[in-house]
Amino acid sequence: MAERKPLIAGNWKLNNNHLEAIALVQKLAFSLKDTDFDAAEIAVLPPFTNLRSVQTLVDGDKLRIVYGAQDVSAHEKGAYTGEVSGPMLAKLGCTYALAGHSERREYHREDDALVNQKVKAAFAADLTPILCLGEGLDVRKAGDQVSHTLAQLEGALKDVTAEQAARLVVAYEPVWAIGTGEVATPDDAQEVCGALRGRLGELYSDEAAGTARVIYGGSVKSDNIAGIIGQEDIDGALVGGASLKPDEFAKLARLGRE
Numbered sequence: 001m002a003e004r005k006p007l008i009a010g011n012w013k014l015n016n017n018h019l020e021a022i023a024l025v026q027k028l029a030f031s032l033k034d035t036d037f038d039a040a041e042i043a044v045l046p047p048f049t050n051l052r053s054v055q056t057l058v059d060g061d062k063l064r065i066v067y068g069a070q071d072v073s074a075h076e077k078g079a080y081t082g083e084v085s086g087p088m089l090a091k092l093g094c095t096y097a098l099a100g101h102s103e104r105r106e107y108h109r110e111d112d113a114l115v116n117q118k119v120k121a122a123f124a125a126d127l128t129p130i131l132c133l134g135e136g137l138d139v140r141k142a143g144d145q146v147s148h149t150l151a152q153l154e155g156a157l158k159d160v161t162a163e164q165a166a167r168l169v170v171a172y173e174p175v176w177a178i179g180t181g182e183v184a185t186p187d188d189a190q191e192v193c194g195a196l197r198g199r200l201g202e203l204y205s206d207e208a209a210g211t212a213r214v215i216y217g218g219s220v221k222s223d224n225i226a227g228i229i230g231q232e233d234i235d236g237a238l239v240g241g242a243s244l245k246p247d248e249f250a251k252l253a254r255l256g257r258e
């Protein structure tokens with residue numbers, strides 16, 4: 001089995017202007033001072049308007065965190081008002097771009113076909129997409145969470161190559177767990193994350209499935225991350241609310257080991 005470095009990614013969502021972003025990253029850098037950066041990769045995903053400020057801070061202070069965007073356009077350039085392209089994000093030093101977050105799917109009607117275009121646009125710009133998927137409460141209650149998320153995975157990976165799949169991050173985020181305080185049990189999270197990795201193996205190769213990272217998101221906090229990250233097929237967390245609190249996010253970055 002390949003060694004996979006855990007990823008702890010903080011999705012700030014629609015929070016913080018660029019001045020607040022600078023303050024938050026500075027506080028986070030302080031909170032992270034005793035952190036083993038070899039144990040986990042630590043990423044922040046601020047709003048687009050903050051990326052240049054975060055880049056300046058990360059480069060200037062040689063911070064050992066990486067950053068990315070919460071979305072990426074399916075288009076590279078042209079008459080697409082309001083869009084931000086993969087090459088623009090790459091030029092700002094982004095490592096990651098989310099694709100298909102459930103809030104984009106719900107409030108902006110993004111479907112698997114569009115998410116697929118965004119995943120490919122991210123790869124084309126040498127960004128690593130964090131492909132978000134997960135079931136709503138009705139699907140969970142019906143017991144269809146595995147088939148639902150596998151269908152989302154296949155739809156989002158159409159025409160994605162094995163080489164690209166090996167670099168992918170898949171974030172399993174059950175919608176009912178996002179922002180609710182109702183974290184999935186480690187077993188429930190592992191059930192879906194294991195199935196996702198298994199399907200990557202079927203679609204591509206054991207090698208690709210062994211290097212792709214599958215992470216969990218939904219009400220992750222420092223007091224529940226250890227159980228989640230202890231699962232065989234879970235390689236980290238996509239964190240929302242807790243990523244806005246520097247001390248708490250730093251504890252998460254240490255994988256709750258203190």
Ligand SMILES: O=C[C@H](O)COP(=O)(O)O
Binds near residue numbers: 219220239240
């Ligand atoms: O992208 C992050 C997720 O939506 C999780 O958000 P949360 O940690 O606030 O539940």
